Every structure is written in C-alpha cells, then in structure tokens.
Amino acid sequence: MEENSETSFYITTPIYYVNDVPHIGHAYTTIIADAISRFKKLAGYDVFFLTGTDEHGQKVEKSAAEKGMTPIQLADKVVVRFKNLWEALDIAFDSFIRTTQPSHEQGVQKIFQKLKDKGDIYKGIYEGWYCVSDETFLSEDVSLEDGGHKICPDCRQKANVVSEECYFFKLSAYEEPLIDFYQKNPTFVRPQSRMNEVVSFVRQGLKDLSITRTTVKWGISLPDDSSHTIYVWFDALHSYLTGIGYDWDSQRLDRYWPATVHLIGKDILRHHAVFWPAFLIAAGFPLPKTIYAHGWWLKDETKMSKSRGNVLDPWTILNAFGSDPLRYFLLREIPIGLDGNFSHEGFIHRVNSDLANDLGNLVQRLLTMIHNYFGGQINTLGEETDTDINLRLEFDAIKEKVSHHFEDYAINKALEEIWVFINSVNKYLADNAPWKLAKDDSQRARLGRILYQATCALRGISYFVYPVLPESSQKMWQLLGEKKPLEEESYSELAFFNLKPDQKTQKSEPLFPRVDLKHFLQEEESMDIITFDDFKRMDLRVGEIIEAERVEGTDKLVKMQVNIGTETRQMIGGIADKYAPEELIGKKVVVIVNLKTAVIRGIESQGMLLAAEVDGKAIIPVFTEDVPAGAKVL
C-alpha cells in the first residue's frame, strides 16, 4: 500500500464504549481532536476527523439486559447522547463510525480472515482468571485470595476461572518488529514518558493474544466459525480503517491512511501502541505516525469515578456557560499529556480572567471607541508610527509561534502566545490613549490609525482563537464587519492588514460575561446532581384525595385526607388559590410519603403533594391513565 500525500491529515478519537454515558473525559479527547482538526483545515491540510462508538462486547450485552433492552437498542440510545453532546460542543467531525454498521463488521471479518490465512491467527485453548466487568483476563501474578479465588485488581470484583477455545493472534512474533519500529520512530508515542513505558513493556516479552470469545454473543462472528465472536479490542481498533473506507472506498482509504494522530486516553495506551501496530504490520498496512496519550481530569484533586459519584457531567458547564469557555479551559489549563484538576473555582477564575477580562473586554472597548468616535467606520488614517509598526511585527511573530505550537499539538502554548498578544493590544491602547486624542479634533487621523491598528490585531486574534473558540471567534469576525467566512481565509493568507480600514464594525453585548463565583456556586448547589440512590430515598406514591377543606383563616392552605394505598394521611397543601377544595376530591396526585412530618398552622401534615409552581401558584400534575392509589412513582 502506498503512503498518503504530505498534506493529508487523519485524526481520530477512540471510539467510545456505549456502556457508559458521555462524561468530561470523552468531551476532552474529542475537543482536542476538534481543535487540532480545525487548525489543520485552516493550515490547508486535507483533514479527516473520525470519531464514533464501540458497541460490541459483554458489558454492553450485560447492561442492555439489565435495562430490559437489546444491545442494539441500548447502543442506539447512547449514540444519540454522544451526538447531542458533540453538537453542543461544536465538534465538527467528518464521520462518525459505529462498530455495528455492516461496512465495519465485514471489514473486520475480512482482516481477521486475512491474518488467519497468513498464519498469524491460530486456534488454541485459553485458561485463566477472567473479570466479567472489565472483560479481561487477569494478569497471572495477581495472587489468590483466601477463598481460593482471584479479585480483579482494577474493579475489585471476583473473577472466574474460564477455559475456552479461542483464536490467538501471534503477538509474540512481533516483538522484534515493534522494537525496531519504536527505535526508528522515537516520537511514535507521545508524550515521551509514555513511549518509554511502551518500550519497556514490549522488551519484557510479548505473549500471544487471545482475540475471540465463545462466551460472548454480542460481537462480530468469525466468517467461518460462528461459535466465536471477535474480541472487542480487535473489533474496535480496526474502526480506524473501516471508518475511512477499508473494504468499501479504497480511494478514500488511500487518501487518508496511515493516520496522522490517534488521540487516546492513557488507559488504552497498550492497545494502541502495541497491539494495533502489530495487527497492522501483520495485515500489511503502514503504521500511524503518532499515538498521543492525554491525561485525566481530576475533580477537586480526586479521581472521578462512578462509585465516588463525582463524575463531572459536561452539560452542567455547557448549560451554564456554553461551549467555548469549556473548550478554552480544558485546552488552556494543561498540556495534552498531563493530568489536570477541574474545580468550579479554577474554571470560573480562568474564564473570568482570560476570556472576560482580557479578550472580551478588549473587543468591547475597541468596538465602543470606533462606534463613539467614528460611528462604527474609521474614515481617516494617519501614518504608521513606530509603536504601530511594533504591534504589527509582533503579530507576525505570534502568527509563526501559534502555528508552530499547533503543529506540535501544544494547544496550551498556542493559547498562551495568543494571550501574550492580547495583552500587548491592551497595552497598546493604554500607551496611546485614544480616548484622549478623541478630545482633540486635530488628532483625528492619529486616532483613526490607532483604532485601525488595534482592530487589525483583533482580527488576527479572532482568527487565531478559531480552533479553540469557534463560536466566539466567528462572532468577533462578524462584529469586525467581515463578510467572508473565516474558514475561507487560509492560515498562510492571514495578514495584519487584511482588514479594510473603512470596514463597518458593530457593537455588541459582552462576548464572555463575567461570572460571579459565589452566585454560580449557589446555583450549582441548588441544582446539585444527585445519584439514583439519592433519588430512591424519596418515597413517591400515587395518592387519592378523599377529603379536602380550606384551613380556616388562610387563603392558600387546604387540609386533605389522602389515600396512599396502605393508609390515609392528613396533608396540608398551599394550593387553594388555584383549586377549590371540592374540585380536589377524587383527584389522583403524586405525594412524597416519607417526608418528615411538619406542623403547619397547628395542623399536622404527614406528607406533601408535588406541584409545579407557575407565577407563584401551584399546579397539580395529573395522570393520563387511571392508576391505583399507593402505586410507586419513579
């Protein structure tokens, strides 16, 4: 197979397992890929950005069964959640692959058959301790517990001895080729520390890899032996090939393969840096250029995990701030290989300081001045003086640096450079004080030059931030009066004076409103995420109102007798301004029955009706079908 052209750029995220709902970790990987891909498109590369979902395997089978669904129903559902999140985060992927689509399944079968024919796959017996939850055999050096069983070191669950016939991939035969490849390509894995780990892992010796299961039904079956399904990892990794046309569009495959970057989390390094190249060598494909392993986001210094219940839902941030601030924070805070810490304080601090104060405020002050002094259109332009030239030269230097850092996937450094320039523009304005010149009519031309120069700089800034802040970037672009879409100006065409001096600019609302930390935390508190277990502590039941009467001397309170199936409870509700007591009788309502008894106006209330609050008035929900009193509400 031929190598693709120099300008082709193929970037992937891992395909995400549909057993899990999307969380901040998925968002992080995908945002990195999106930012890099957007930059590369500006820089003129022929970019292909692939993401997708991994839908086979025992865990999916199991959790679908628990939810009373078929595996594909579960997958369909979770895929929608991923796609919705990507849309909200402005992820512009070129294709979304699902491992359940026929083109993928057939492709994997074909490669499997090819390796089998070649003798790299053979049939054998595997026996070992198997962890169902992690879908993996335990390492042999995991020691036996007192009960004579082994515990999975990752998930702490009991493992079973499994002995099964399966097919093996001759990984052991690829030890030398892999070492050789690593030596010739010392930056194959990034960051460097991960490359070291991979090399030392392979040097310890490789055993053959079991790549089929007879115990798992939900998977791609072997072409000629349907009692076996292909193990999820062999299945999933090949999506990088089937996703760009392997076995269905050879032209596209040739155009983009080998991949330029596989972006991954550090937990799946071995699969990508050892198994994957071995599979590829075996099947005769060129190897990807780079495997980039990024770190984890910790929440308030602790690892996020489902059992701790501290997994950060990206929607919490998205709903409150929108996409750009989240993208900015994740990409600015840490270099790609390191772990980072996510705290609301840190997030808000950075967003306020960098986005609101530095960039947002710059946009605002500049547009306001152009509006106030020139009615939005600069109509006179003095000569460029030294201070003006310096700003322009700094722009040229920054343009080089930003490009260099993006090419090196050092997005945080690129942003750092952009912000150095933003600070320079703010300083330029402070030094030249256009607001003073504005008071002197003889200085019109000088004033025009300063505002024009600063606006040219701002145009460049809005261009630079596009890969990270696509939404705000384009908004700024338009405020500066640009009609042509930003993406149509290539990185090499970008120049300081591309802005027309008499371009009509517009004022706008602040681009990034400052956020008050205390205020945000209060709101966060009030809509704090609870677990299902928390929710289950509330005993909600259908109750039938048997009696109802106005509480004497009040406008709103009604005293009711409510049948909750097992008994009749007395409750007080503040709903009389909407409902007359007599029209309540016979109504089926939702009540919380394990609420601590309260005494209202001297009357005991042993529960509470649920109601929507609209304009201060309570509105009771009703069932569309008949339900018995006492039925549980979930």
Place this chain on the structure above:
RNA sequence: GGCGGUGUAGCUCAGGUGGUUAGAGCAUACGGCUCAUAUCCGUAGUGUCGGGGGUUCAAGUCCCUCCACCGCCA
C-alpha cells in the same frame, strides 16, 4: 521488587549542552487611567531551587546518597 519520572515564589508551572542580581501566569499590596464586562496599564516583592555529601574557578543545571510523591510492569 524491576524500569521510568517528579520535587523551583502562597498556588500552577518555565528554567537545551553548568556561567553575571533564578523566571512567567494567577493570587497579594500600592500607584495610574477612565474607552471598556469594578475591566485595562504600571510598580513592588518574597524563594535554604526536597535533605545531605561531592566534582568544578563556577551547579537549580553534573555525580553519589537519603526522603517524599507519581506512572508502567498483559
């Protein structure tokens, strides 16, 4: 246990091949400006560069040792 890495200002970190007063951002204090989202600009700091020992005219930077933390070892 084996291999690899980290430890630098209150916090997060930068500091190729050893070389004058060890840096940045944030936070803090003070000053300036008023076009701007109580924003912006300027000034001021503070550090036994994890501990100890060594090589050298000279070490955060090299060597030894100890301590603490982290990653990988199917």
